[in-house]
Amino acid sequence: MRRFYEFFAGGGMARAGLGTGWTCLLANDFDAKKGASYARNWGAEHLIVDDIRNLGPDDMPGQPDLIWGSFPCQDLSLAGMGGGLKGARSGTFWPFVHHIQSLRDENRAPAVIALENVLGTLTSHKGKDFTAICRALRDLGYRFGALVMDAALFVPQSRPRLIIVAMRNDLPLPKGVTATAPQEPWHNKALCNAYDALPKAVQKHWQWWDMPQPPQRVLRFADLVEDQPKSTKWHNKSETRTLLSMMSEVNLAKVETAKASGVRMVGTIYKRTRVEHGIKVQRAEIRFDEIAGCLRTPAGGSSRQLIMVVENDSIRSRLISTRETARLMGLPETYQLPERYNEAYHLTGDGVAVPVVRHLTKHLFEQMIPAMQGQTA
Template identity: 35%
Template sequence: MTITAPLKSTARRRPPAPTEAASTPDISRNDAHEPIQAPGAGFRVAEFFAGIGLMAEALESRGYEIAWANDIEKAKFDLYAANRPDEGATFELRDVRTVKGAGMPDDLDLATASFPCIDLSLAGKREGLGGSQSGMFWEFARVLDEMSDEKRPRIALLENVHGFATSHGGADLRKAVQEMNRLGYSCDVFAINARHFVPQSRPRMFVVGVRGELPRDSNTDAPPLSDIRPEWVRRIYAANADLRMHTRELASLPDGPDDLGAVVETMSNDDPRWWDTTRSDKFFGSLTPLHAARLAELKNAKTLSQRTAYRRTRNGSATWEIRPDGIAGCLRTTGGGSSKQALVVAGTGQARVRWMTPLEYARLMGVGSFKTNARTDNQALFGFGDAVVVDVIQWITDQYLTGVLTESRR
């Protein structure tokens, strides 16, 4: 099924969603989502695997125009459209395997692809780029290949989990870089954990393919160690020295927040979303001695603290594990209870537990004003778990993409 829908571009910050509590502030870095004098004005984007549109959220805030977007899941499209009604771009709700290069828009500057990670993730079966999900990378490459030299965008941005680097002993990443080389792109690889911007540990790797002449400040030697190019990234360059790869020197990452205070939604003690005594006691009873001691320390503190928790299966039994720090674990697509994060609020001799809300997920992805009114909470959580963090993409755009594209037009 193909749905083409007019969607409205937003050059200004959107108003808060009706569900947002006025007494609970957005996380502070959301203020960075204001347009910064539209430095990317005129740059046109094709957004593959668009999901709920957080890639678009980041790029539009920097003045880019989403000329085309695609995804296969109707629930994600509904959230995408709810947050950018009547935009002039076209969202094609259909299987990427039916997309043809000849039908792509003209004058594209950037193509983005946050292709499925399930076959690359350490939690999956590790089928890699040969899997039915992560193998959609090849469909992205096919569409680029079908485009004429004049239409193929200057930059291609790939995003995925760190498992992309190690899948099949590094062979999958090598094949992907080889394919990008064949399409005329030199590749730059780096890694960013979203915890430098939001209180969520979300490590991701990025490949920026630059077609044609490299930017003047590019380097084709192995990169020096840095926060975005640790030793495992350096090994990628060493193992693929025969391929077309490059780096650009980028700024250091910010420190990022270290607690959930600006994320947690204000909620009264009698809100029904808090788990009742029976359910809470089951949660507390499942904790191993390590995590029970962690909870006891938090509970006995004189001030309230927030922690997130995941349900795990250990030795055939379900158990909950509480994070030792004040940030969230990596948000995941909700395929079951173990994929959802619970919130534990403890201190002054008490402890309460509930599921994290869609608004809290939105804030952890850098979009506190995002409309989260999906048909079910799980649909919203699924969409956020499968998305990019807005602040991370904005940083890449400011540090990398806009400079390269601006230089290309001089």
């Protein structure tokens, strides 16, 4: 049985993706509400709800084969304040590194480290933050590489994320997990540019990780929509008219095209502030491409995704339901969500898509870590 630590664990979506063949030795998150959801779904035996900075060696049992870290993205995202790895939230990457160094000093370093974050990590501080992450992994004694993985390959949600995977230098590279050059769809132009900008001494430790592409996704967003959601209500006609009034001509034309299609069409909407003729205007922007927009944490009403169902002349709208957000993250129907809407939306919108972790697990992690490796707890 392979063993893992899950830092910045949230609701345990990385754990869900790893699957039943893995044993959790430690789960950690500083958010008490997320911790409550984690405990509700996975139990609290190995859960520590506290700031990562407050953990010590005694809190980290055994020798993990894998350490997963979805460290906070706020200071690395394009919407953030630009603090980068020096920011209060994304800066928790450094205590994460310190803990791995402590494990290394005790000969308990994991075989594999996986980091997940937004694509803004590649360009934060003109690439200096990405270089710092790579250099830190090198100094810990790892070879490393990165992949860009969009959840839309697996579920109907546009959610590209950067996944950095590092493997200990003293372990043999298994066949079939590396390529000699960048490979589609895992290595896009932004990632290649970030690699090119790395110092040569850091590039020497780089690997182009490779995996097979998943089968073409057949699941549509419309397949996930609830007719009678429990977490939210359908708008009345006046509220739907107000939403339509916030659309530009281009977006209204999309609605008219959906009406004329003669079939049931489901679109997703985000409210965004646009500058038109020098004036800031809030617009409702809709897409009917069978893919939901990227779920985000709710920092206000404008950041919560809405849906619109169009069938002939019938138009209905509402907030996306929390169960729909869970489905967009690939969570099973049995996953227990918080009862409060914003708590559930925050939990799912701040997580990692389960099928992304599952694909990584099957084609990288379980190839890098033999099933019988390390049996002492």
